[in-house]
Amino acid sequence: MNGKQSIGCFDCQAHPSSEWCVLDEDELALLNSTKVQKPVEAGSTLFHQGDNCDGIYCLEPGLVGIRRLDSAGNTALLRLCSPGDTIGYRSFLLKSEHRTTAEIMMPSIVCFIHRQTVRTLLERNPNLGLRFLDHNVKVATDFEERHFESITFTVKNRFLNLLMVLYERFGHLNENGESVLELPLSRQDIAALIGASPETISRSITRVQDEGLVRFKGRQVVLQDIDELTRQISAS
């Protein structure tokens, strides 16, 4: 089709966890024949804040960050998208331009699905809409939660919390049975994600290290006492 070897939607790893899992064979075939799959490298963007929304994206292996910028030059990293996530459907459904920028954080594979295809599928298969609804409800709940946390938690606790969330997504046990995690983010991005300055993140790192909770070496993180960690997070 586009000259490249490409994974069909039928075999897509992200398939069972994504919204598209409810499609039947015909619909999947339509999706498969109209989607555009492409590898994208870290640092590039899927769309920019203010761009028109011509369709939506589905993330296969990779990591995408959603950024927001305002007129005064403030910037924040609003959230991260994992494999299987559909990206940009909010603007699509609102029929508005993109309100955020989607930036590739590590080498990824992304499928672009054109506006028209999405419309057709949404009309043909009501379950697709319900899946989107389910997903969006989770996202909204997550935002609500984070909003609450950013009001009530201290920076250190938000940071520890982030480490736990990242550990659930990217962590594993090493040969010594330790809980380790390769951070997919720079310190600056961590700061932008939890709403703090990079310096404060740095200091938080040395502090939790002194307390013996976590060990850092570059982007390698060892969570030394997960129980105590979760305890601290929920303690305030």
Add this chain to the structure above:
Amino acid sequence: MNGKQSIGCFDCQAHPSSEWCVLDEDELALLNSTKVQKPVEAGSTLFHQGDNCDGIYCLEPGLVGIRRLDSAGNTALLRLCSPGDTIGYRSFLLKSEHRTTAEIMMPSIVCFIHRQTVRTLLERNPNLGLRFLDHNVKVATDFEERHFESITFTVKNRFLNLLMVLYERFGHLNENGESVLELPLSRQDIAALIGASPETISRSITRVQDEGLVRFKGRQVVLQDIDELTRQISAS
């Protein structure tokens, strides 16, 4: 039915703006015959955080606040629900217990719709799901926006922003052509809503009053210079 004079769903004022506007006559009749409508007074609650979710609520005239509490005793007012809003459907769709408390902020009329009815209607009419999706997308976007603001805005600006939002919902022009607003919230709730202490809200009030932007008298607010207000809000 329940012995009280009650408005039918057909005539419900909130109807054209709510999710339920896509129902056909049969479906509306089902909704009408199974819903339970009741007036509720300020201070009472629809449900508490931790309660089971037996169905959802639809708000007619009135105002409902959504509160969140955590184990450490922190509390926040997450958002306000206006007439036409459906309340509690997030927990319903997640099949989880309520994660928040819904508190009546002024005398309201609320319809309770039982779980089973919602399921039936969602299955029968796919458009209902899509309407929920639309609504939830707006809510999620709103949360995203507020999250961003709480990171980048100062308390004073968040407060001014809130005043503008409330003005759009509750404000009007008085006989002198001034933009006035009767606050539906106590200062404490304003504080809980934007994530600040009541004292800081108090101080913000005196400050903006000194600057001649807004005039306060109890819960009566006069926005004296809306243009300057919006300018200040977007300036940082």
Add this chain to the structure above:
DNA sequence: CGTCTGGTTGATCTAGATCAACAGGAGTGG
């Protein structure tokens, strides 16, 4: 009349921002 609750004001304290210096790579170019 006292008691309570909500709001304002003042004094003080602190988490975290900001400003500034510096240190370790990673190129790049001679």
Add this chain to the structure above:
DNA sequence: CCACTCCTGTTGATCTAGATCAACCAGACG
């Protein structure tokens, strides 16, 4: 190879928005 810059991260010194603690006031209400 060194010299150069660029970039990210750490650390220290200082500053400030906003929290916290405390006193006080005004209505509401028994």
